[in-house]
Amino acid sequence: MTGEERAGQEEVLRLSGVTKRFGALLANDNVSLRLARGEIVGLLGENGAGKTTLMNILFGHYVADGGSIEVNGEPLTPGSPGAALKAGIGMVHQHFTLADNLPVLDNIILGTEALFALSSNRRGARARIAQLGADFGLAINPNAAVSSLSVGERQRVEILKALYRNARILILDEPTAVLTPQESAALFDTLKRFSQTGLSIIFISHKLGEIMAACSRVAILRSGKLVADRSVESSTRGELAELMVGHKVASAKAEPQEAGPVLLSLENVLARRGSLALEDVSLDLKAGQILGIAGVSGNGQSLLADMVSGLLPPMSGALKLNGAELWHLSPAKMVAHGIARIPEDRHTEGLIGDMSVTENVVLESYRSSRISRRGFIDWAKALRFAADIIESYDVKCPGPEAKVRLLSGGNMQKLILGRVMSNAPSIVLANQPTRGLDIGAVNYVHERLLAARRRGAAILLISEDLEELLALSDAVSVMFRGQLSAPVTRAVTTIAALGLMMAGQGFGGEMRHAS
Amino acid sequence: MRLESRSTRPLALLVGYPLIALLFASLFCAMLVMLAGASPFSVFGLMAKGAAGSQFAFLETLTRATPLIFTGLAAAVAFRAKLWNIGGEAQLYAGAVMTAVLGTGALQLPTPLLLPILIIAAMLAGAVMLSVPAFLKTRFGVDEVVTTLLFNFIMILFVSMLLEGVLKDPAGLGWPQSKKVISEAVLPKLIAGKRLHFGFVIALAAALAVWIIDRKSALGYEMRAVGFNAKAARFAGIPVNRVLAKTALLSGGLAGLAGFSEVAGLKGNLTLDLSPGFGYTGIVVAMLAMLHPLGVVAAAIFVAAVFVGADAMSRSAGVPSYIAQVMVAASLLSMVTAMMLTRFRIRWN
Numbered sequence: 001m002t003g004e005e006r007a008g009q010e011e012v013l014r015l016s017g018v019t020k021r022f023g024a025l026l027a028n029d030n031v032s033l034r035l036a037r038g039e040i041v042g043l044l045g046e047n048g049a050g051k052t053t054l055m056n057i058l059f060g061h062y063v064a065d066g067g068s069i070e071v072n073g074e075p076l077t078p079g080s081p082g083a084a085l086k087a088g089i090g091m092v093h094q095h096f097t098l099a100d101n102l103p104v105l106d107n108i109i110l111g112t113e114a115l116f117a118l119s120s121n122r123r124g125a126r127a128r129i130a131q132l133g134a135d136f137g138l139a140i141n142p143n144a145a146v147s148s149l150s151v152g153e154r155q156r157v158e159i160l161k162a163l164y165r166n167a168r169i170l171i172l173d174e175p176t177a178v179l180t181p182q183e184s185a186a187l188f189d190t191l192k193r194f195s196q197t198g199l200s201i202i203f204i205s206h207k208l209g210e211i212m213a214a215c216s217r218v219a220i221l222r223s224g225k226l227v228a229d230r231s232v233e234s235s236t237r238g239e240l241a242e243l244m245v246g247h248k249v250a251s252a253k254a255e256p257q258e259a260g261p262v263l264l265s266l267e268n269v270l271a272r273r274g275s276l277a278l279e280d281v282s283l284d285l286k287a288g289q290i291l292g293i294a295g296v297s298g299n300g301q302s303l304l305a306d307m308v309s310g311l312l313p314p315m316s317g318a319l320k321l322n323g324a325e326l327w328h329l330s331p332a333k334m335v336a337h338g339i340a341r342i343p344e345d346r347h348t349e350g351l352i353g354d355m356s357v358t359e360n361v362v363l364e365s366y367r368s369s370r371i372s373r374r375g376f377i378d379w380a381k382a383l384r385f386a387a388d389i390i391e392s393y394d395v396k397c398p399g400p401e402a403k404v405r406l407l408s409g410g411n412m413q414k415l416i417l418g419r420v421m422s423n424a425p426s427i428v429l430a431n432q433p434t435r436g437l438d439i440g441a442v443n444y445v446h447e448r449l450l451a452a453r454r455r456g457a458a459i460l461l462i463s464e465d466l467e468e469l470l471a472l473s474d475a476v477s478v479m480f481r482g483q484l485s486a487p488v489t490r491a492v493t494t495i496a497a498l499g500l501m502m503a504g505q506g507f508g509g510e511m512r513h514a515s
Numbered sequence: 516m517r518l519e520s521r522s523t524r525p526l527a528l529l530v531g532y533p534l535i536a537l538l539f540a541s542l543f544c545a546m547l548v549m550l551a552g553a554s555p556f557s558v559f560g561l562m563a564k565g566a567a568g569s570q571f572a573f574l575e576t577l578t579r580a581t582p583l584i585f586t587g588l589a590a591a592v593a594f595r596a597k598l599w600n601i602g603g604e605a606q607l608y609a610g611a612v613m614t615a616v617l618g619t620g621a622l623q624l625p626t627p628l629l630l631p632i633l634i635i636a637a638m639l640a641g642a643v644m645l646s647v648p649a650f651l652k653t654r655f656g657v658d659e660v661v662t663t664l665l666f667n668f669i670m671i672l673f674v675s676m677l678l679e680g681v682l683k684d685p686a687g688l689g690w691p692q693s694k695k696v697i698s699e700a701v702l703p704k705l706i707a708g709k710r711l712h713f714g715f716v717i718a719l720a721a722a723l724a725v726w727i728i729d730r731k732s733a734l735g736y737e738m739r740a741v742g743f744n745a746k747a748a749r750f751a752g753i754p755v756n757r758v759l760a761k762t763a764l765l766s767g768g769l770a771g772l773a774g775f776s777e778v779a780g781l782k783g784n785l786t787l788d789l790s791p792g793f794g795y796t797g798i799v800v801a802m803l804a805m806l807h808p809l810g811v812v813a814a815a816i817f818v819a820a821v822f823v824g825a826d827a828m829s830r831s832a833g834v835p836s837y838i839a840q841v842m843v844a845a846s847l848l849s850m851v852t853a854m855m856l857t858r859f860r861i862r863w864n
Contacts, residue, residue: 309750332752343750352744363740363751366733376731 010037011073012200013058013169018067020053027053029224030067035169040191040201042215042232044208044244046438047409050224051204055171059091060084071169090162094174096154098146105129105142108161125164132163136193151178151298155187170194171202176210180296181466181499188214208240209467220244245439252446254453254472254490260287262323263458264308264339264427269317271303277482278303281317285427285458290449291487292473293462294498300482301462302344305431308460309341310334321427335364340425340452344432344462346412353405357397358386360404361419389418394444410441417448428452428459434468446472466495480507518859532853540845547841551834558832565827566820572827574711578781580812580819582607582790584718585773586797587804587811588725593645593766594806595729596738597745598652598759600645602663603770604794605670609644610637610771612674614778615682615693615785618700626699633700633775634717641771642764644670649763653756667794675787682785693785702780714776719812721769726808728765738762770794799847805854818843 013035020028027050035041045051056062058069063079070076077083098107109125126142133139138156146154155175162170172191176184191201191214205211211218212232220228220243228243242248264285271278278300285291295301306312307319310331318325321337334341343349351360362371362382371382386400393414397407404412413433421428430449434442449472453459463469469476475487478501485501500506545555567573586603593600600606613636622629648662677683678691686694702713729735737758740748749755777789800818804810825839 310752311750330752330754331750332754335752341750348744348746349750350747352740352747354743355740359736359740363747363753366736372733375733377733377736379731 011035012037012071014070015054015058016068016070018054018057018064018069020050020057020062020064026224028057028064031221031224031226032067033219033226033229035200035202037200038195038198039217040195040203040215042211042218043202043204043221044206044211044218044240045221046206046244047436048438049221049244051221052173053224054221055091055173055202055204058084059089059171085165088166088168089171090165090167090169091171092155092158092162092173092175094177096158098154098157100147101145103143103145104140104149104157104160107146107157108142108164112165128164129160132160135197136163137190138163151296152183155179159190167199169200169202171204173204174206175203176205176207177464178297180502181495182503183296184210185213206244208237208244211240212237222246241439251471252443252450254290254450254474257288257453257474259289259474260456260458262286263321264460265320265323266304266307266314267318267320269307269314269319271307271312271314273303273306273312276300276303278307278314278484279482281482281484283460283477283484283487285460287426287458288453288456289474290453290459290461290472292469292476293460293479293484294466294469294476294502295464295479296502297464299479301431301479303482304479304484305344305429305462308334308339308429309343310339338423338425338427340420340428340457342413342416342420342428342430342433344435346409346416350416351404351412354403356401357390357395357404357407357415358382358400360415361386361389361400364419389415389422392422393418410437410444413437413441413445417445421448421452424455424457425452426457428457429462430459431462432464433461434463434465442468466498469498470495478502480504483507519862521858521860524857528857532857533850536849536853537846540842540849543845543849544838544842547838548834551838553832553834558828558834558838561828561832562821562824564824566824571709572823574706574709576816576820576823577715578711579823580815581712581715581718581780582773582777582793583796583800583815583819584715584722584812585776586770586793587800587815588718588721588797588808589641589766589768589770589773590798590801591804591806591808591811592725592738592769593762594801595742596759596762597742598649598762598766599660600648600663600763600766600770601660601798602645602648602666602670602794603773603797604790604792605663605666606641606644606767606770607774607777607790607794608670608674609640609767610774611778611785611789612677612682612774613637613640613771614696614700614775618696618779619694619784620697623697624699629699630702630779633779634772637771637775638768639771641769641774642767644771645763645767646760649759653759671787674785678785678787684784691787695783696779700779701783702776710781712776712780714780717772717776721772722808722812725765725769729808734758734761770797773797796843799843803847803850817846821846 011034015031015033018028018031031054043051053062057064060079060081060083068075071087076087105122105126108129129142138160140153140156146157175187179187195201203214215232218230218232218240219226220240222244262284266281266283269278269281281304283291293301293304303312307314310329310333313329319329320326347353362385366372366377371377383400389395390397390400395414395418396411407415433445437445449459461469461473470490473490475489476493476498477487478485478498480502485506548555548558565572566576586607589603589606590600614633617636618633622632644666645663648659648666651657651662652659675691678693682693684692684694705711705713705715737753740753741755741758745755773793778785782789796818800811800814803814821842822839825836828834829836
């Protein structure tokens with residue numbers, strides 16, 4: 001009944017010696033992998049280990065420099081997504097590929113019908129989608145517009161899309177990134193049900209817990225090489241982590257520490273942007289403490305972050321710094337008040353890729369007397385400042401004149417840390433500071449945040465990674481549909497409890513309306 | 516086929532590709548000349564002679580380059596900040612109108628006082644002309660490509676109205692032209708008896724000033740930051756809208772200077788054919804120069820040489836001078852392609 005029993009039976013996919021180079025980088029180095037009918041294999045590895053490259057080769061987006069792929073014993077035409085689809089390979093991308101303005105039905109049948117057909121068999125398609133939904137517990141209204149669906153439902157549409165095309169091998173790329181722990185558990189159940197009907201699944205993730213919960217076998221990639229291919233049951237978490245990173249992993253943890261005075265507070269703040277809103281949000285940031293904000297993405301965390309960043313003024317309520325209300329918010333003013341802001345998206349908000357390391361380092365401080373005088377920038381001083389940051393924050397780059405877009409994600413984040421933390425800010429906003437980073441860089445960011453906490457900074461940490469929140473935060477509040485829960489201290493909460501809150505438990509919407 | 520980003524841009528490519536581009540453009544034009552039934556060698560020879568073969572030809576090229584340097588700088592400054600100013604023509608005429616209004620006798624001042632006033636007034640006129648689209652863009656999100664382009668037509672009709680009305684020269688035999696500017700408002704010639712005037716020197720100074728602003732000043736840094744990534748610039752605390760407003764003032768002002776320099780330096784009065792599309796050609800100049808302020812000077816002289824040379828050539832070789840426009844267009848397209856190839860490499864698979 002288990003995956004291992006079936007594993008010996010029937011091989012549906014075989015990758016042999018797949019190699020792919022990008023310039024000097026060996027993205028996949030002689031990777032071989034087998035997949036049996038009804039098996040769920042986890043593909044584990046850090047960012048940049050080559051997981052996505054391997055799957056893109058399998059799906060025909062890239063052509064491998066060496067090696068071969070066989071599906072059901074037949075060689076797969078390289079470089080053709082069409083051939084991959086025809087061979088029964090379906091892929092659910094991390095970033096959904098749905099047309100928001102079309103209903104579910106059209107999204108699912110899009111591309112399955114002849115381009116110049118006069119009629120389309122929508123009734124048949126509808127029946128089939130209903131059947132698939134019933135078979136796999138993926139019920140969804142085919143007439144609903146995709147734009148009205150929740151993230152979990154959109155993922156369901158993506159999976160249905162693959163099933164509708166008769167996928168026998170399903171590739172899921174970081175499928176839980178947007179789900180609550182409970183939604184993730186439901187997804188794992190669905191995957192198990194798939195495997196019982198003979199579907200084979202490759203589950204890509206860099207999260208150990210998920211791999212252990214969902215998969216029977218795990219293949220681990222490190223720097224493009226397959227370093228392990230073993231059964232999950234006979235492995236411990238520590239072993240897998242070590243295999244993935246290549247050395248022992250010591251993760252950062254916050255030591256208990258006395259809270260100081262409240263440095264920044266939000267009082268009954270209301271704000272709105274588009275369909276998102278913050279409703280009556282209050283919070284206190286205390287010196288020497290980290291307040292974590294948990295929540296499924298899209299529940300208002302970005303509004304909260306933008307407000308503390310100075311981009312979004314509250315419609316009512318107050319933002320207070322050391323007890324004094326702040327008026328006319330702007331990013332420059334927040335910088336002037338000594339608030340360090342680590343933005344959610346390094347590429348679009350944090351850095352300017354086409355400018356040099358130096359130009360990016362002075363982005364917040366070019367007006368200060370340290371760097372410029374009477375409207376003219378002293379680039380020699382800026383260069384020295386950049387060299388300092390590169391040195392003390394261990395930014396790996398060709399030099400201060402190098403374009404930032406050439407840096408890796410981890411080094412970009414170190415650069416941002418250097419920019420905002422170098423003059424010992426008293427308040428730090430860290431919005432998803434470790435998203436997409438490898439474990440080494442994650443630890444570095446954590447250490448820096450904890451160091452700031454030790455010297456008495458008040459830190460607001462917004463994250464979708466509950467393990468991170470519980471490791472670092474003194475207390476965690478949960479955001480749900482624009483409301484913020486009261487903080488719960490780390491000692492008394494668990495991931496499961498936070499997960500329930502993320503799904504809305506304890507947010508008394510009705511009570512508010514009744515009063 | 517797909518494009519792959521290069522991690523480095525070797526100097527050999529940065530120099531080699533533009534040269535190959537110019538060679539390619541020349542070969543392409545040589546083909547067209549052969550189609551027109553002439554020998555490419557004699558045509559190119561005549562063009563080179565017409566553009567730089569004599570002192571007269573060379574000075575004529577520089578004279579023609581003068582307004583192009585101004586409008587090229589205007590486009591380069593704006594494009595750096597991703598403010599798509601297509602309205603150089605309107606801003607040029609705004610500067611020209613201002614020069615004609617104030618310089619034809621409304622202000623009776625000695626030259627050292629009058630010329631600076633005219634320069635500032637013409638720059639202001641051009642700056643205001645672009646500030647309106649910039650304001651609409653930052654405040655209401657109106658696409659500045661559309662507004663600046665349409666302002667060109669509005670401005671040209673407005674100038675036409677002025678020249679048939681209040682600004683019409685009573686002694687002009689009915690021609691739609693303004694009075695001549697008073698002698699105190701005339702820019703001196705650089706060489707007595709030739710057409711090249713002091714506007715060329717102002718243009719060079721403007722290019723140098725823009726280069727210094729771009730490289731050294733906080734404003735130039737802000738403009739580049741806004742152009743590359745406005746969202747990150749805003750997050751870091753750069754006042755994006757204010758930077759765009761300053762960019763508009765600078766860009767519009769430079770185009771306004773082109774109008775001043777043509778009226779006060781060359782033509783002497785405002786006419787409807789003051790600019791044969793200098794505003795639009797300025798965009799080509801800026802793109803050829805890859806938005807580099809000093810490159811604009813070289814690109815403007817190159818484009819001017821092609822036009823002046825083609826005029827001279829067509830008189831003796833019988834090939835239409837329209838070939839100049841084809842040459843400039845072919846050079847631009849191959850140059851833009853070459854520049855793209857220095858950033859990306861083509862992969863065939």
